[in-house]
Amino acid sequence: xxxxxxxxxxxxxxxxxxEAQILERTRQRDEAVAALRQSNEQFRLLVEGIEDYAIFMLxxxxxxxxxxxxxxxxxxxxxxxxxxxxxxxxxxxxxxxAGRPAEALDVAARVGKFEAEVWRLRKDGSRFWASVxxxxxxxxxxxxxxxAKVTRDIxxxxxxxxxxxxxxxxxxxxxxxxxVGQLTGGVAHDFxxxxxxxxxxxxxxxxxxxxxxxxxxxxxxxxxxxxxxxxALTARLLAFSRRQALEPRVIQPNSMIRAMSDLLGRxxxxxxxxxxxxxxxxxxxxxxxNQLESALLNLAINARDAMPNGGKLTIETGNTYIDEEYAAAxxxxxxxxxxxxxxxxxxxxxxxxVLERAFDPFFTTKPEGRGTGLGLSQVYGFVKQSGGHVKLxxxxxQGTTVKIYLPRSESEPETDASPQRGDVASLGRGxxxxxxxxxxGVREYAMHALKVLGYRVLxxxxxxxxxxxxxxxxxVTVLFTDVGLPGINGRQLAEEAHRRCPALKVLFTTGYxxxxxxxxxxxxxxxxxxxxxxxxxxxxxxxxxxxxxx
Amino acid sequence: xxxxxxxxxxxxDDPQVxxxxxxxxxxxxxxxxxxxxxxxxLSIIRADSSIAVLFTDxxxxxxxxxxxxxxxxxxxxxxxxxxxxxxxxxxxxPGSAGYGPLLPKPWRSSQLAELIVQALTKTAPA
Numbered sequence: 001x002x003x004x005x006x007x008x009x010x011x012x013x014x015x016x017x018x019e020a021q022i023l024e025r026t027r028q029r030d031e032a033v034a035a036l037r038q039s040n041e042q043f044r045l046l047v048e049g050i051e052d053y054a055i056f057m058l059x060x061x062x063x064x065x066x067x068x069x070x071x072x073x074x075x076x077x078x079x080x081x082x083x084x085x086x087x088x089x090x091x092x093x094x095x096x097x098a099g100r101p102a103e104a105l106d107v108a109a110r111v112g113k114f115e116a117e118v119w120r121l122r123k124d125g126s127r128f129w130a131s132v133x134x135x136x137x138x139x140x141x142x143x144x145x146x147x148a149k150v151t152r153d154i155x156x157x158x159x160x161x162x163x164x165x166x167x168x169x170x171x172x173x174x175x176x177x178x179x180v181g182q183l184t185g186g187v188a189h190d191f192x193x194x195x196x197x198x199x200x201x202x203x204x205x206x207x208x209x210x211x212x213x214x215x216x217x218x219x220x221x222x223x224x225x226x227x228x229x230x231x232a233l234t235a236r237l238l239a240f241s242r243r244q245a246l247e248p249r250v251i252q253p254n255s256m257i258r259a260m261s262d263l264l265g266r267x268x269x270x271x272x273x274x275x276x277x278x279x280x281x282x283x284x285x286x287x288x289x290n291q292l293e294s295a296l297l298n299l300a301i302n303a304r305d306a307m308p309n310g311g312k313l314t315i316e317t318g319n320t321y322i323d324e325e326y327a328a329a330x331x332x333x334x335x336x337x338x339x340x341x342x343x344x345x346x347x348x349x350x351x352x353x354v355l356e357r358a359f360d361p362f363f364t365t366k367p368e369g370r371g372t373g374l375g376l377s378q379v380y381g382f383v384k385q386s387g388g389h390v391k392l393x394x395x396x397x398q399g400t401t402v403k404i405y406l407p408r409s410e411s412e413p414e415t416d417a418s419p420q421r422g423d424v425a426s427l428g429r430g431x432x433x434x435x436x437x438x439x440x441g442v443r444e445y446a447m448h449a450l451k452v453l454g455y456r457v458l459x460x461x462x463x464x465x466x467x468x469x470x471x472x473x474x475x476v477t478v479l480f481t482d483v484g485l486p487g488i489n490g491r492q493l494a495e496e497a498h499r500r501c502p503a504l505k506v507l508f509t510t511g512y513x514x515x516x517x518x519x520x521x522x523x524x525x526x527x528x529x530x531x532x533x534x535x536x537x538x539x540x541x542x543x544x545x546x547x548x549x550x
Numbered sequence: 551x552x553x554x555x556x557x558x559x560x561x562x563d564d565p566q567v568x569x570x571x572x573x574x575x576x577x578x579x580x581x582x583x584x585x586x587x588x589x590x591x592l593s594i595i596r597a598d599s600s601i602a603v604l605f606t607d608x609x610x611x612x613x614x615x616x617x618x619x620x621x622x623x624x625x626x627x628x629x630x631x632x633x634x635x636x637x638x639x640x641x642x643x644p645g646s647a648g649y650g651p652l653l654p655k656p657w658r659s660s661q662l663a664e665l666i667v668q669a670l671t672k673t674a675p676a
Contacts, residue, residue, distance in 0.1 A: 185637065189609070192636035193564050195656035200570035203659040204577050231656050243637050245654045445671035452578040452663040536664045 054151040057137070060144050062087050062105055074153045076123030087149065090120045092127065108134040108147055120151065129158040167329050174331035177359065181381065184361055185241030188234040195234065198227045207427060207454065236374040239291070240361050240381035246288040248386065250411045253317055253341055254278045256289055257296070264300050264313070271310030272303075279318040284413055285339040285406040291382050292406075298375040299343045299402050305366060306347025306400060316342040322389070322405065333389045338405040350394040358392055379404075427540065428454035431547060432473070435459050436466040436481035436493065437509075442532070446480070446509075449536045453543070463488035463496075470497055476504065478547055483510040483529075507546045509534070556602030556670055557581040561591045561618065562634075563610040567655075571605070574659045578666065588613025588621075595622045595629065603669045605662070608635040608652075616642050619649050630669035632662075 047055050047068050054071035056064055063086055067079035075082070075090060088101035095101070095118070108114040113135055120130040131152040137145050202224045205212070212220070238244045257276055264274050296315070303313050320340040327335040350358065350365075357363045359380040364373035379402070383390040387407045394400040433455045437443040443459060450457045458473060460466035463485055470476060479497050483490040494506045509530045530542045558575045560582060562568040568584050575582040583601065585591035588610055595601055604622055608615035619631045631650030634657065642649075651665055 189636035192655035193567050196636075197564075197566045197570045199656050199658060200567075200574050204570075204573050207577055207659075227656075234656075238637070245652065441671060445667060448667040448670050449663075452580075452667060454579075536667055537660060540660075 052152065054149070056082070056149050058087050058105075058147040058149060060146055062101060062147070065146065071151070074122075074128070074151065075120075081123075090151075092119050092121055095119075104132075104134055105147060108136045109144055112136050117154065128153045129155040163329060167331075170329060170331045173356075177380070180361060181241035184237040185243050188237040188241065188243070191230065191234045192238075195227055195231050199224070199231065202227065210429075233372070233374075236372070236378045237361070238381075239385075240374065240377040242381045242385035244291070244382070244385065246291060246382075246385060248286045248288050250284050250286050250409050250413050251289050251292075252282055252284045252413055253287075253292065253339060253406075254282050256293065257315055257317065257341070260293060260296060263297070264315075267297065267300055268304050268313060272307055273312045275312060275314045277314060277316040281319075282317055283319045283337065283339050283408045284411070286409040286411065287386050287388075287406050288382075291386075295379045295382050295404070296341070296343065298379055302375055303343065303345035303347060303400070306345055306349070311346035311399075314342075314344040316340075316344070318342075319408070320405065330389065330391075332384065334407075337408040338388070339408055341404045341406070342401055343404075344399060344401040346399045349396045349398050349400055350392075351396050355392055355394050359390075428543070430454060430456060431477040432456040432458060432475045433543070434466060434469060434476045434479045434481075436461075436463065436479065436485065436490070438462060438482060438485055442482075446539070449539050450480075450543075452536065453540050455543075462486050463490075463493040466493055467496060467500075470500060474501075476501070478505040478507060478543065480507045480509065480543070483508050505546050505549075507543060557583060557598070557600045558603045558605055558666065559583050559585060559591060559594060559601045561585045561588065561604065561606040561610070561615070563587060563607060567607070571662075574662065575605070575666070578659065578663050580666065587611075588615070588618035591618055592621055592625075596625055599626075601626075601629065603630045603632060603666055605632045605634065605666075608633055609637060623649065632665050632669060 050068055050070045051073055052070055053068075054074045055068045056071045057066050059065050063084060064082050067077075067082045071082065072078055077085075086101075088096055091101050100118075104114045104116070113133065115134075116132050118130055118132060119127045120132070121127060131154050133150045135148045135150075137148055139145050202220060205220060206224075235244065257278070261274060261276060268274060300313060303311075307313075318340045320338050322333060322335050322338055324335045327333045354365060359376050360373075361377040362373040366373075380390055383404055383406070389405040391403045391405075392400065393403070428450070433450050435443060435446055435450065435457055437446060437459075438461050440461075443461070447457050447459055456475075458469050458476065460469055464487055466479070466481070470479075479494060481490040481493055485493065488496070490508055490510075494508070497504055497506070507528045507530060509532055528542065528546045530539060534542075558580045560568060560571045560575060561584070562571060563586060565586065568586060572582045572584045580603075581600070583594055583598070585594055588606075589612065591604070591606065592613075595604070604619065606615040606618055610618075613621075615633050615635070619633065622629055623631070633650060633652045634655055635652065636655040650669070653661055653665055
């Protein structure tokens with residue numbers, strides 16, 4: 001470019017030498033001048049017509065002497081507005097104050113050229129990222145006659161570079177998270193084997209409580225407590241490493257969040273206002289509702305800790321679309337339709353360096369002993385395992401927003417929920433149970449359940465057989481009978497059995513709701529009834545209650 | 551009503567887990583046989599028809615739990631299967647789904663009891 005301009009100048013400053021025949025010389029000179037004019041004109045048109053580059057000249061003081069179409073387009077000034085103005089008007093205020101315009105001309109004058117990539121201002125005050133070249137212009141005597149400036153708007157290139165850099169960072173981050181996930185997943189797998197042995201051994205010892213002094217039982221309980229804590233920890237590690245057992249169901253999150261608001265209120269305390277904002281016509285998603293609930297609770301607890309002096313927690317749901325551009329800038333994110341759940345607090349927020357590490361397992365800003373550093377990791381792993389995406393937005397002093405994107409599901413919502421698993425706290429102690437049930441399947445199930453619980457079992461398919469067994473075996477502690485039996489019904493059987501063994505305890509079972517039984521007078525109010533279907537756990541607890549008279 | 555004695559076959563490559571698991575199943579009142587590998591388990595299943603429930607770890611060298619489940623079903627279509635794993639989401643290979651529930655480690659004996667009872671009665675009463 002520089003040579004180009006120097007060439008131009010030489011042409012402008014050229015003076016034909018005078019020798020030989022005057023006429024010839026005059027003719028030649030006229031031709032040369034005409035050619036030069038034409039060439040100059042063509043060149044002027046060329047330069048003026050260039051749109052992608054702002055090309056203009058300055059006098060030695062830095063005032064603008066001409067202006068091309070590119071300059072008009074890039075900087076926003078018409079040539080009538082620009083010519084005569086000082087070129088420092090394109091500099092940002094900071095650069096002006098720092099004396100950058102004079103500096104640039106000084107460098108160009110001394111070494112012939114100044115080059116930089118800098119922020120420049122348009123007429124409307126907006127900034128653009130500019131590639132700037134300033135060449136000094138000198139005549140044949142070497143005097144400075146001005147400057148040629150070429151400016152290019154490379155904002156888009158900068159944005160592309162930044163986007164690329166961002167995508168690289170996102171990829172590196174996701175690779176780091178996967179590596180850490182693999183590590184924690186492996187640790188959790190091995191620990192789960194160890195914990196199975198520990199908890200299982202404790203289970204076996206606890207099934208024989210009579211053999212142990214109270215002090216050892218206390219130690220045993222402490223060991224169980226510690227092992228349970230270990231199990232809870234490995235469960236969170238598995239969650240982070242996307243290997244927890246999920247039971248996804250097609251749900252629509254609004255009703256779940258509504259049902260949670262009581263729990264949230266209690267967890268967050270009086271100083272924090274909870275607001276739930278729900279969109280109409282929300283989409284459904286396939287997700288493990290228990291884990292989603294626990295993720296939201298985790299976020300609420302983080303929010304509470306970020307708002308020690310109170311504040312507001314907003315849970316917002318809505319439908320959203322992740323476009324290709326967003327997906328490209330985030331590792332492991334697919335474009336498409338998502339259900340969005342955003343949890344926002346008005347708390348202390350996070351600086352960028354904390355934000356960057358917020359999902360890392362064991363990274364915590366909470367005081368020692370307050371947090372495990374696994375809350376957000378668990379949320380991250382759960383959302384990823386569910387095919388979703390989670391994004392944090394935070395500014396110190398402004399608060400934090402966590403956005404959870406879960407892929408839209410077109411399937412019909414599922415209702416119901418499998419019974420909760422729990423521990424059998426109440427086992428049998430070898431007592432004899434007389435089981436009366438006409439349905440063979442139910443009887444077999446109950447028989448096995450009673451046996452694993454540590455009871456001795458006698459079985460009968462109807463009342464008559466049951467009464468016979470009762471006569472021949474005086475060890476029966478409890479009668480566990482169906483209400484609807486062929487022949488004499490469960491209530492009549494219980495009355496008859498009571499006449500023979502007044503100390504006999506009775507537990508009824510039925511497939512009908514309790515109200516219906518009481519209403520129909522089949523059993524009296526206040527009697528013990530176990531509604532079918534029942535789990536081993538519920539049977540264990542109910543039976544213990546009945547036997548112990550609680 | 552007869553007194554059935556259904557046997558539970560426990561399979562785990564971790565000897566400690568195997569020992570504890572077998573002890574628990576025994577404490578739950580069922581006869582138990584233990585095997586350290588899928589191969590060992592298969593030959594036991596072929597030889598002993600009293601085995602009603604197979605409780606197997608999934609991640610094992612040589613033959614994993616899914617494979618063991620599939621091959622033992624070929625021999626004994628009525629065999630009840632319960633799987634366990636420390637990596638709870640190990641996905642079942644196509645064709646083996648529906649063979650039985652997966653009980654994630656570390657499980658509690660009450661959970662195993664529940665699943666054994668359900669397996670022996672096929673399904674919980676409705």
